[in-house]
Amino acid sequence: MEHSAADRVKVFLIAAALGGLLGGLALYFSGRADLAATVWFVGVVPVLAALLVEILRSLWRGEVGLDIVAALSMSAALLFGETLAAAVVALMYAGGTFLESFAEGRARREMRALLERVPRTATRHRENGLEDVPLRDIRPGDRLLIRQGDVVPVDGTVESASAFLDTSALTGESLPSRAEVGGDAMSGSTNAGEAFDLVATRLAKDSTYAGIVRLVEEAQKSKAPMARLADRWSLGFLLVTIVIAFAAWWFTGDPIRAVAVLVVATPCPLILAVPVALVAGLSRAAHFGVLVKGAGPLEAMARTQTLILDKTGTLTEGRPQIVKIDSHDGTDPDEVLRLAAALDQATKHPIAQAIVTAALERGLSLSVPTHVTEAPGEGLTGQVEGKAIVVGGHGFVTGRVGKLAEEYPELAAGSVLVAVGIDGRMAGHLVMADPLRDGTRDMLARLRRQGVKRILLATGDRREVAERVTEGLGLDAVRSGLTPDQKVLLVLAEREHGPVMMVGDGVNDAPALAAADVGIAMGARGAAASAEAADVVLLVDRVDRLGPGIEIARGARRIALESVVAGIGLSVLGMIAAAFGYLTPVQGALLQEAIDVAVILNALRALRISPAET
Incomplete structure (x- = not known):
């Protein structure tokens, strides 16, 4: 199993923090308190050093995060000799950052199987x-x-x-x-x-x-970085912490009270509860065939306001299917299909294979054809059970068996007509099209109930085909004949209505998937390029998985927010108690641990989210 250098650093940090804490405790209870303090100090140093480097990087990018509070509490505890409290804080911080990266690493490993289509x-x-x-x-x-x-x-x-x-x-x-x-x-x-x-x-x-x-790469670079849920609370919490700690020191003259405030204020409810709830949401979503590549995309799913859907392979099945069988001479429609499918076994043409699949799905028995002759791209002739069979385009078959007395009616846009001749007569026609997926209307209605305000179609197909397929779906807009760069422009334009989710399966969808706030790829049969560019991959070939995916995302985010509010509220109460001298730094660290356990248990409720069945 491969690990990146960053992953190895995080594993080292959590090992150092855990080893330092446990080793120091063992020495302390064996009567070597002086040596225990040294071990705790050594365990904290690498975590604090890595934290300071991350803070400098964040400040260089103009970002202020919760890492500053954790750094202040560890630094103050070490400075005033409260090494045990510093060791507890270091372990909690290292554990939180490890949890944040865990889901992304798992998703990267599971994605490798989806990238085999690209020719090399x-x-x-x-x-x-x-x-x-x-x-x-x-x-x-x-x-x-x-x-x-x-x-x-x-x-x-x-x-x-x-x-x-x-x-x-x-x-x-x-x-x-x-x-x-x-x-x-x-x-x-x-x-x-x-x-x-x-x-x-x-x-x-x-x-x-x-x-x-290249469009995918450009779209990814231009995509605005998504702030972590925890970081959006960071500045206010940082100001409250500094005010209370400074006031405790100023009015009492005791720096240890400020250390106790900082230790209690260490934002473990944010550092731990948010990733635990979101990682639990990732696992729950995967149970329903929705692979989310990290906590950020899961949170973005929960805030989606606009949904843009591709047509082929997303709203539709993406492969031709028989939608109607017309018999012209009294032959049973299933018999027309059976004989056509029997002859079509001799070719690998995708329409022929679709006819064979349809016959087998109906339980029809297919004989082996003989004396088969194929005109590539036009049709086949041959013998089936002693009958002369001709299958192919309307012109190909009429050229061999003659025309019908009445002209066959014009087909709807996007349909294909397959003619079938039996023993020198036109026996029937198979009408084939790429139909709408079952349950699409119910899915769209469910998404609107879940808070998606705008739903659009974006396709490279012809307008008349797009309008026929989406008739009656109540979409807010239909955009047809789009090139990949035009799909990107549509995504960017729709951002004025709120976070945008794009769903597609083709190579032409990949740039738009990369540009959207959340890109969702149909991974079961979709192109590797779209799966690679997307934030979320539907591992089953069912677009109705969007409903459970969004419901789980919103549930996980709600649970994360509940944990944050409860945890921060308890932390503020603890900070006030520490400021008045009711908690020492070590007691503050233990109180913070109790708060951590409570918010983590609450965050794990995301594993039990049960979306309504589609």
């Missing part, structure tokens, strides 16, 4: 055969072999008779498109048909996919 090599023709070469070695004019299922590595032109390209990850168009010889093929699209040759027209670094990656 390509197959290039050479004089005596083929060779695999790194993308950086491809030059314009190189002839590449793009096998079935391969991601096109660079922009180029098709040199074979034709190619079928799935561009859904780039443009949002859910159905594959055909590119004739000499036609353009964009990097990042997937070969959905037979292998074809591609002549590179650009370097990999200048291609469409690389341009989208």
Whole structure:
């Protein structure tokens, strides 16, 4: 298991603080109080040094955080010989920072499996055969072999008779498109048909996919950093602490009272309760298939006001499905589907595979076809159970079995028509489309009840398709025909209404996901680029997981705030008691420990958040 240098430092600090505290206690109870004080001092020093470095970095960035209170309490305790109190504070601080980084490290490890789609090599023709070469070695004019299922590595032109390209990850168009010889093929699209040759027209670094990656990087850099929930309380709490500590020292002349105030004031309820509640929320969200890459994105989810949704693969299934079967000669519709699917077993075309899947889902028995002939991109002919079957585009089939007496009605935008001929007659048509996901309307209504005020569609698909799919959903706006940079501009424009959440699954969504306050990727079948750029990944292919995810995020944030208010309130009461001399520094540290236990137990309630079922 890999760990970053920062993670190793945090592990070392918590080990040093714990070792110093326990070692000092062992020496103290064995009668070596002088040596115990030295061990406590040694255990505190590395934590205090790391804390001071972090404070200087924060001040350089113009930020004032709770770290200053922790540094003051440790420094004052060491200065006036209260080493045990300093050791307790050091352990609590080191434990809090470790908890904050724990969830992010776990999320990074779980994300590695989602990043395998990005092409790193390509197959290039050479004089005596083929060779695999790194993308950086491809030059314009190189002839590449793009096998079935391969991601096109660079922009180029098709040199074979034709190619079928799935561009859904780039443009949002859910159905594959055909590119004739000499036609353009964009990097990042997937070969959905037979292998074809591609002549590179650009370097990999200048291609469409690389341009989208650069947009992601720029969007991430321009994204405003999110303040931690604890830090938003820091300045007020810091001022209260200094006022009470200074007043205690000023009016009594006893510096130990100020030390006691600072020790009680150590913001462990903020340092510990907030990350515990949010990490618990992360774990709870993962139980529902929502992988959140850290406490910051989880908190941002809880404050979302605007939701922007991609269409293909997000609102819709992202793959063609049969929505209607028309029979023209009295043949049972299931029989039309069964015979068409039996013949389609002989090809890997995505529409054919969708027909086979639909037949199997209906429990239909598929015979093995014989004498199959395929016209790439047009259709198939063959024998099934002794019958002559023709399946393909309407023109392909009518050219072999003749036209219907009446012209087939025009299809809705975004639909595909597959004709089926049986024994020389037009037997039926299969109407295919990329339908809306089940439960989408209920999901959107639930999100509005949870406080999402604006819901928009942002897609690269055609306007007529976008409007047909979203009809009746009550969206606040539909934006179609968008390029990746236009999606980023839409996200930025919507920020005037509050924090923005963007949901998508394609490469073209990645820049907008990076620019949004919360980017959510469909990780089950989505592009690796979108999963990498996003703050949240839906590990199951269900957009309705958004509801439980937001509900858990809001519940975890509410519990964190409850813990903060209760903990800080108790700390202020303890500070006042210490200022009047009722608590020594060590007693103050023990009181703070009791407060810590209480707020942590409360924060752990986030593990039991039960979102309403969708």
